[in-house]
Amino acid sequence: MTIRFTDCYEGYYTGQLVSLPNPEDEAAIVALGFATTDLDGPDGSAARALIEHAAEHVNMGFVAALNALHLDGTGVPENAVQAALTVNPAGDDNSLTFTAVAYGAGGNAITIEYVDPGAASASLGVVVSGPTITVNLATDVNSAITSTAAEVLTAIEASTAAVALITVAIDTSDAGNADDGSGVVTAMAVDTFAGGAGTGVGLAKKGCEYVNTTTGLAYRNTGTLAVPVWTGSVTTAAFASTSSTVNALSALHLFGSGAPVDYTDGTPLATGEGVAVPNALYSDITTNGSGGLWRNSGTQAQPVWTQLADAA
Structure with a gap:
């Protein structure tokens, strides 16, 4: 498949033809908010024209580039x-520790449940739906659960969807001397991962301020x-050589939790008041929030934030 870029995008220039070897690449581009249409390529093959659904996608690419270089917030940045x-049913040698593959707070949405099928001769199985992992336990002819922790580990590692989300290990701190997961597990209610954190995970490039x-x-x-691993805790005076860049980036793009506040009479301060230049962008980065994008249609002294419409 060949892509002809009809607008500048992620380092590509208008009119550039790029060969993409995998059909999945097209799906990934469409997922970003672009549509594709067939046209005849210069070599007579079927090429693809990359067409924007709406102008805000150019702005969104610009926002991502700025965030990769500079972030700010009201607290100390968190390392990833x-x-x-840890799921530790009653009994010995049957505890497992699960860890999210990806770093960051997004892993806190993953859940695991051990389900007793309540039927005889059931097979052990793993079902994954989004961040939800359900382990359906095996039973004998009398409907008693027979799955051991080691067997649950093996079943999870055999699930492509599960290993994309988590890794699993036997918890050797559990009661018992075997430390091999040979203990039979029990049904366990839905439990949720915790502890995932990190400022700028998937956003801040190495060297980002x-x-x-x-x-x-x-x-x-x-x-x-x-x-991300954040090193520093020095005064911004030590960044004098880059302070003008930081100020310029802040003037062009801000972000925070929730919608930005417009200027009224100066109390409270508007979002970006005295900082955001006309046409500056603001992104809502609240976890599970709107992900909305706004543009300053006012002035630097009196910002008025207009939300950009989603693509049709």
Whole structure:
């Protein structure tokens, strides 16, 4: 498949033709909010024209680029941590520890449940729906549960959908001496992962700056895009060589939890008052929030935030 870019996008220029070897690439591009239409390529093959659904997708790409370089917030940035959960049924040598594959707070949405099928001779199985993992336990002819922790571990590791979300290990701190997961488990109600955290997970590139707007301290991501590690806690004066860049980025793009506040009479302060230049962008980054995008249709002194419509 070939893509002809009809607008600049993620480093590609207008009119550029790029070969994409996998059909899945097209689905990924469509998922970003773009549509594709067939046309004849220069080599006579079927090429694809990348057409924007709506103009805000250009802005969204711009926002992502800015966030990759600079973030700010009212507290200390959190290093990336994986969410985890230990399931320890009654009995010995039957405890398992589950850990989210991805770092960040998103892992806190994962849940696990052990289900007693309430029927004879049931087979052990794993069902995954979104972040929900259900383990249907095996039983004998008398409907008694027979699945051991080791067998549950094996079943989960055999599920492609499950291992995309979690890893699993035998909890050797459990009661019992075997420490091999040989103990039979019991039905367990839905339990939720916890502890996942991280500022800028999947957003902040290595070298990205973060400024604590409460204290004025600055930090730098010495980790990776997937696993940010924030190093610094120095005054922003130490970042003098890049302060003009930070100020410029802040003037163009802000973000926070919830919708931005318009200027009224100066009390309370509007979002970005005195900072956001006309046409600056604001993103709602609340977890499970709207993900909305707004544009400053006012002035730097008196911002008025207009929400951009979703693509049709």
